Amino acid sequence: xxxKHWLFLLAVLVQTAILAVVPASRIxxxxxxxxxxxxxxxxDPYDIMAGYYVTLRYEIGNLSKVPGYSxxxxxxxxxxxxxxxxxxxxxxxxxxxxxxxxxxxxxxxFIQGTRTWNGALYxxxxxxxPEGKGQEIEEALRKHRNETRVEVRVDSSxxxxxxxxxxxxxxxxx
Amino acid sequence: xxTERKATRRFRSALQEELRLWRAEGIVxxxxxxTLERRYALGELAAEGTSLLMTVIYTIGALLIxxxxxxxxxxxxxxxxxxxxxxxxxxxxxxxxxxxxxxxRVRGSKPKLGHALVILGTLIFGANIGLMAQxxxxxxxxxxxxxxxxxxxxxxxxxxxxxxxxxxxxATSFIWYCGWKSDYHFEHALSLYPPLIxxxxxxxxxxxxxxxxxxxxxxxxxxxFLMDVGAATDSFQGWMLGGAxxxxxxxxxxxxxxxxxxxxxxxxxSLWLGGIALATFAYLLSFGEMAHSLTREIWRHYGxxxxxxxxxxxxxxxxxxGLSFAILSAMESxxxxxxxxxxxxxxxGMALFLLAVSGWTGQMATxxxxxxxxxxxxxGLIWSGVAAERRSLFWLGAAFFALLILSRFLxxxxxxxxxxxxxLACGAGVIxxxxxxxxxxxxxxxxxxxxxxxxxxx
Numbered sequence: 001x002x003x004k005h006w007l008f009l010l011a012v013l014v015q016t017a018i019l020a021v022v023p024a025s026r027i028x029x030x031x032x033x034x035x036x037x038x039x040x041x042x043x044d045p046y047d048i049m050a051g052y053y054v055t056l057r058y059e060i061g062n063l064s065k066v067p068g069y070s071x072x073x074x075x076x077x078x079x080x081x082x083x084x085x086x087x088x089x090x091x092x093x094x095x096x097x098x099x100x101x102x103x104x105x106x107x108x109x110f111i112q113g114t115r116t117w118n119g120a121l122y123x124x125x126x127x128x129x130p131e132g133k134g135q136e137i138e139e140a141l142r143k144h145r146n147e148t149r150v151e152v153r154v155d156s157s158x159x160x161x162x163x164x165x166x167x168x169x170x171x172x173x174x
Numbered sequence: 175x176x177t178e179r180k181a182t183r184r185f186r187s188a189l190q191e192e193l194r195l196w197r198a199e200g201i202v203x204x205x206x207x208x209t210l211e212r213r214y215a216l217g218e219l220a221a222e223g224t225s226l227l228m229t230v231i232y233t234i235g236a237l238l239i240x241x242x243x244x245x246x247x248x249x250x251x252x253x254x255x256x257x258x259x260x261x262x263x264x265x266x267x268x269x270x271x272x273x274x275x276x277x278x279r280v281r282g283s284k285p286k287l288g289h290a291l292v293i294l295g296t297l298i299f300g301a302n303i304g305l306m307a308q309x310x311x312x313x314x315x316x317x318x319x320x321x322x323x324x325x326x327x328x329x330x331x332x333x334x335x336x337x338x339x340x341x342x343x344x345a346t347s348f349i350w351y352c353g354w355k356s357d358y359h360f361e362h363a364l365s366l367y368p369p370l371i372x373x374x375x376x377x378x379x380x381x382x383x384x385x386x387x388x389x390x391x392x393x394x395x396x397x398x399f400l401m402d403v404g405a406a407t408d409s410f411q412g413w414m415l416g417g418a419x420x421x422x423x424x425x426x427x428x429x430x431x432x433x434x435x436x437x438x439x440x441x442x443x444s445l446w447l448g449g450i451a452l453a454t455f456a457y458l459l460s461f462g463e464m465a466h467s468l469t470r471e472i473w474r475h476y477g478x479x480x481x482x483x484x485x486x487x488x489x490x491x492x493x494x495x496g497l498s499f500a501i502l503s504a505m506e507s508x509x510x511x512x513x514x515x516x517x518x519x520x521x522x523g524m525a526l527f528l529l530a531v532s533g534w535t536g537q538m539a540t541x542x543x544x545x546x547x548x549x550x551x552x553x554g555l556i557w558s559g560v561a562a563e564r565r566s567l568f569w570l571g572a573a574f575f576a577l578l579i580l581s582r583f584l585x586x587x588x589x590x591x592x593x594x595x596x597x598l599a600c601g602a603g604v605i606x607x608x609x610x611x612x613x614x615x616x617x618x619x620x621x622x623x624x625x626x627x628x629x630x631x632x
Contacts, residue, residue, distance in 0.1 A: 019263075
């Protein structure tokens with residue numbers, strides 16, 4: 001192969017590497033993470049669908065009453081410790097600005113978020129759906145507003161990845 | 175012939191037509207005609223026309239196929255498992271790149287089609303970034319995807335010397351910058367984007383001598399620089415000073431390329447952009463309200479630091495004017511008739527505008543100086559149009575004068591009678607100037623034609 005061929009191959013490899021980097025963290029989380037269920041609801045009950053995705057608001061998105069939470073200081077990562085409730089949904093029990101020790105994941109589940117004025121965002125607030133499924137999911141969300149959960153995997157670093165959407169008794173996984 | 179001249183396609187087409195007549199009328203011999211045909215590569219004109227058409231057709235085809243591939247994948251999204259989706263996306267991208275490279279560079283049988291397929295590969299790459307985010311439900315700012323797209327397109331642009339890929343890289347990087355800047359970064363000071371995109375793009379421009387790519391790069395650098403300066407100084411005066419610096423830099427860069435460095439495409443684009451920047455900012459400041467905002471702002475914002483600001487401003491005036499004068503006077507040749515006539519009024523316009531932007535003279539003087547700067551620019555255009563016998567420059571200068579006069583009469587409250595007289599006088603003046611210019615062109619061209627038939631120097 002000549003130098004020119006190598007150069008082009010390198011350029012295509014750069015593009016492939018960029019494409020690999022985009023989901024790399026999510027794939028790692030999906031492969032190694034622990035499964036938890038989070039209570040959720042669409043952000044705007046009157047305008048549930050935003051194109052081909054649902055924007056979700058989690059119960060653990062509001063941390064104002066959770067011990068350890070403070071909205072003072074600079075924005076940055078926060079770590080939320082979760083415990084499983086009697087209904088199977090996981091709830092926030094404590095918030096920490098410091099990253100937990102390496103062995104913390106073996107003792108319990110914690111999730112990393114970015115602090116907002118009253119809680120945190122986890123990078124899993126958008127669930128993409130295929131064309132033609134919007135109306136069905138929208139109707140199901142309206143009908144089972146309080147019975148919507150999301151299956152999430154959380155790895156040992158606290159990174160989260162969306163797996164599926166559970167609305168009532170139906171599971172949507174895309 | 176060793177001295178190949180760069181000639182436009184339009185000129186070569188006209189020459190080809192004329193040459194046929196000259197040959198038939200016996201004005202040139204067969205040997206002379208062949209020499210001219212060789213010199214201007216007239217035999218390649220037909221192939222070039224087809225080649226351009228094919229490039230356009232292939233590129234449109236590539237865009238449509240990209241849309242089709244993405245829609246097809248999207249339509250079957252539900253039935254395809256995640257690993258298969260990823261494999262399909264990668265296969266589409268690598269397939270387009272690979273087949274394109276094969277046709278363009280390896281087999282070389284269909285270079286245009288091959289290049290179009292490589293462009294298609296980069297377009298699919300851009301779509302794949304968004305689709306990957308969808309497959310794995312990743313939420314991020316939309317503009318981050320454009321940054322990733324820009325990096326990938328730049329890699330292919332440099333690997334293959336592909337100008338369309340460079341255009342994609344510049345356009346997507348600029349979309350990223352606009353998104354990033356508008357999304358809570360307006361309070362930040364100067365960003366690294368303008369120097370970085372210039373440093374990444376200019377080597378490609380010099381390597382490929384790509385005029386259109388340079389135009390896009392210059393626009394991306396200029397607009398981002400102005401957005402940055404506006405946000406960093408948070409003042410109208412700072413923004414105006416930024417505009418003046420930009421106009422000066424582009425003009426000096428263009429003049430240097432026009433005369434010293436053999437890249438006339440860059441020279442012309444830079445000179446035009448520099449002139450447009452100066453004209454726009456000087457025109458804005460020629461309004462009393464704008465000048466009022468600027469002079470009022472200086473004392474309100476800078477307070478005790480006004481003296482310091484004046485010193486810095488004065489330093490800028492001297493340094494910029496000196497730098498431009500040095501660049502222009504250092505040119506060993508002033509044979510470029512347009513540049514020679516355009517330079518001095520332009521420099522005068524720059525100096526007057528910088529003086530106006532300093533604002534230390536007060537509102538009235540600022541307005542006066544900004545108007546003078548506009549006038550100098552108009553004079554430069556008309557003067558160089560006359561010298562180079564180019565209608566476009568002459569009429570552009572005349573139109574700029576007309577706009578200036580119209581703006582002043584609409585801005586100031588004067589009696590209707592006075593306005594009527596002024597408009598009539600200006601309109602008559604423009605028509606009179608145009609008639610005189612057309613007459614001048616006719617006389618000059620007739621004299622030149624006479625000289626050439628007599629065998630004298632043209």
